[in-house]
Amino acid sequence: MARVFSKKRIIFWALVALSFVLLPMVFDGGFSLSMLSQMGIAIIFVLSYNMLLGQTGLLSFGHAVYFGLGAFVTAHIVNFIDQGAFWFPITFVPIVGGITGLLFALVLGFVTTRRAGTPFAMISLGIAEMVAASALMFTTFFGGEGGIVTNRTAGGVVAGISYGPQIQVFYLIAGWCLISMMGMYAITRTPLGRLANAVRDNPERVKFIGYNPVRVRWLMMTLSGFFAGVAGALATVNYEIITAEALGLMASGNVVLMAFIGGINHFWGPIIGAVLVTLLQSALSTYTQAWLLYFGLFFLIIILYSPGGIANILAVHAPVIKARLFKSLASSYLIIFLASAPLIVGTIAVIEILYRGGAILGMSALVSWSSSLVLIVVGLVVFRFAQRRVKSVWASLDLELRKRGFV
Amino acid sequence: MEFFLVTLLNSLSYGLLLFMLSSGLTLIFSMMGVLNFAHASFYMLGAYFAYQIGAYTGFWIALFLAPLVVGVIGAFTERFGLRAVHRFGHVAELLFTFGLAYVIEEVVHLVWGRAPVNYRIPERLDFTLFTLFTTQYPAYRAFMMLVSVVMLITLYLLLTRTRVGLIVQASLTHPSMVEALGHNVPRVFMFVFAGGCALAGLAGVLGGNMFITEPGMAFAVGSIVFVVVVFGGMGSLVGAFIASLIIGAIQTFSVALNLSLLDFLNLFGLSISEDSFWHSGLSITISQTAPVLPYLLMVLMLIVRPRGLMGNRET
Numbered sequence: 001m002a003r004v005f006s007k008k009r010i011i012f013w014a015l016v017a018l019s020f021v022l023l024p025m026v027f028d029g030g031f032s033l034s035m036l037s038q039m040g041i042a043i044i045f046v047l048s049y050n051m052l053l054g055q056t057g058l059l060s061f062g063h064a065v066y067f068g069l070g071a072f073v074t075a076h077i078v079n080f081i082d083q084g085a086f087w088f089p090i091t092f093v094p095i096v097g098g099i100t101g102l103l104f105a106l107v108l109g110f111v112t113t114r115r116a117g118t119p120f121a122m123i124s125l126g127i128a129e130m131v132a133a134s135a136l137m138f139t140t141f142f143g144g145e146g147g148i149v150t151n152r153t154a155g156g157v158v159a160g161i162s163y164g165p166q167i168q169v170f171y172l173i174a175g176w177c178l179i180s181m182m183g184m185y186a187i188t189r190t191p192l193g194r195l196a197n198a199v200r201d202n203p204e205r206v207k208f209i210g211y212n213p214v215r216v217r218w219l220m221m222t223l224s225g226f227f228a229g230v231a232g233a234l235a236t237v238n239y240e241i242i243t244a245e246a247l248g249l250m251a252s253g254n255v256v257l258m259a260f261i262g263g264i265n266h267f268w269g270p271i272i273g274a275v276l277v278t279l280l281q282s283a284l285s286t287y288t289q290a291w292l293l294y295f296g297l298f299f300l301i302i303i304l305y306s307p308g309g310i311a312n313i314l315a316v317h318a319p320v321i322k323a324r325l326f327k328s329l330a331s332s333y334l335i336i337f338l339a340s341a342p343l344i345v346g347t348i349a350v351i352e353i354l355y356r357g358g359a360i361l362g363m364s365a366l367v368s369w370s371s372s373l374v375l376i377v378v379g380l381v382v383f384r385f386a387q388r389r390v391k392s393v394w395a396s397l398d399l400e401l402r403k404r405g406f407v
Numbered sequence: 408m409e410f411f412l413v414t415l416l417n418s419l420s421y422g423l424l425l426f427m428l429s430s431g432l433t434l435i436f437s438m439m440g441v442l443n444f445a446h447a448s449f450y451m452l453g454a455y456f457a458y459q460i461g462a463y464t465g466f467w468i469a470l471f472l473a474p475l476v477v478g479v480i481g482a483f484t485e486r487f488g489l490r491a492v493h494r495f496g497h498v499a500e501l502l503f504t505f506g507l508a509y510v511i512e513e514v515v516h517l518v519w520g521r522a523p524v525n526y527r528i529p530e531r532l533d534f535t536l537f538t539l540f541t542t543q544y545p546a547y548r549a550f551m552m553l554v555s556v557v558m559l560i561t562l563y564l565l566l567t568r569t570r571v572g573l574i575v576q577a578s579l580t581h582p583s584m585v586e587a588l589g590h591n592v593p594r595v596f597m598f599v600f601a602g603g604c605a606l607a608g609l610a611g612v613l614g615g616n617m618f619i620t621e622p623g624m625a626f627a628v629g630s631i632v633f634v635v636v637v638f639g640g641m642g643s644l645v646g647a648f649i650a651s652l653i654i655g656a657i658q659t660f661s662v663a664l665n666l667s668l669l670d671f672l673n674l675f676g677l678s679i680s681e682d683s684f685w686h687s688g689l690s691i692t693i694s695q696t697a698p699v700l701p702y703l704l705m706v707l708m709l710i711v712r713p714r715g716l717m718g719n720r721e722t
Binding site for chain 1: 698
């Protein structure tokens, strides 16, 4: 058995920590700092979600409930601190959010984890709807439309840290992000983590070796609720406002997209998704109103062509690069890239024409419509041809890799 | 009495509409094991297509054409989308339909805008059918019920009395045997999916002008349909039927009741002052809780009977 604190592992985490310290020094603008904070929160949230989807096989459509409830309770606690009811350091306020998420996951998880698979997905959706609907009912706690406003400097100055400047908040988020990442990674190495994988793959056999799959699901759900709550608390500290939207279906759907785009079969996959989606959301939304549509299409393409997400694309190529065979793929990748270009440009053109009312780039409506449709048709034809080529190259490559013992 | 009868009639028409949606969902689910997240999006498309086609041809042709178009889109979805992701398992299929729901909603934004469209009840049906005590009952609601009932009887006869229905039912339980007998099971799947979508589209044509045709309608009705399917038991048509009527009744009645726990306590001569801590909690009326009730009911059902009203035992 590998030692828990092997040298390699310590070095790895130290490097992660170092990169967290260095990141705001490289990207030091106000915009990039708030973006990095947002990414840190998203990473904790999406990893906690992947404890369910990737590791236990539970497709939840209501994970934002634990994020949101953790955030709301934290907001009230911070407000109590602000009013001087009691004192508690803001640095450790994520624990409050975490415990809130854990308790709610414990209670709600009891109901939801009794079924797995598709019924679980629907039930989690129903629970999420229920909580979202009650959020509009209990306006004293959830603050109605305006939400709950807090003050992150409520704890005063402790050791020179007031949490006024964004950089301090970033380091708070980065610190908790590191702790949560280590915690969640550690869970995957425990017997419980292994059992969760077994429950995902074959619950019946888990029963035969004497474990209760429902109990395992419930435990994983509870633990994942904790980390979701931590993320929620950090969101409260970061934004200083929390509205009922945070626990709504859109937020829950968003984390599904992040996890899946990144790749649910690898521990690190969802992190790629969180970073990429956060970037896309803020970058695209400044350019076009239709960004949600592009986002949805991107998601569909990932599911259709690489259901393992981006992490899987990288993982598949690792042995190819190791065997120094990437050269044979490069040319067909270039072809598929060139072939998909007209398709992508044409689709974007059609969407933008529709949004901007009939014409783009100063061309007349007829010209812009017909040219983009021609692009799409040409793109489709070329793409199918290129796709076939990539497939055949991959097939021969796979044989070669097997022969040399890389797969 | 008057209130009760009118609300009962309303809840019946709403329940039947729900069943039109949940029956398609159930059929697709029990056949392919795919929960179609985009099902309510097809309902929305039905309403929008009926509005758009109706603007040129009038309501009656749209009533036939719109579900047909939605069905064709459904067939394409199955053939080029779901069938491609099928090899990646059920989670991928579910997520595909989930992504599709996103895309459809955005496309609706794109084409028809974010505001509700003016999809109205046809003039020929815009009159009072009868007057119950003092309430005038609109003819369109009766028409809705009529279409749903005719549709349901047709579906029932099609599934149980015809050769096509026989093949569909056999493909449900013994797909490989049906295939061995020379039927194209994937094509049967495609037609069932298309049929389910067309049913959702028809529900959209009928419901769109009764309620409201806007981009949020898919989201609003989608989760209720899921509740219906879970409550009735996944994969059971009879269960879905009973659940549709129950959920329809609960929603319609609770929206109409403006009573709160406070009123209930007042009945016993207890009154709670307005500055009491409990006042805001107790003064929540039943109509305010209406959005939560179906989900609460689902949770209760899951605690008492996890497989739903008529569901199979296995997960």
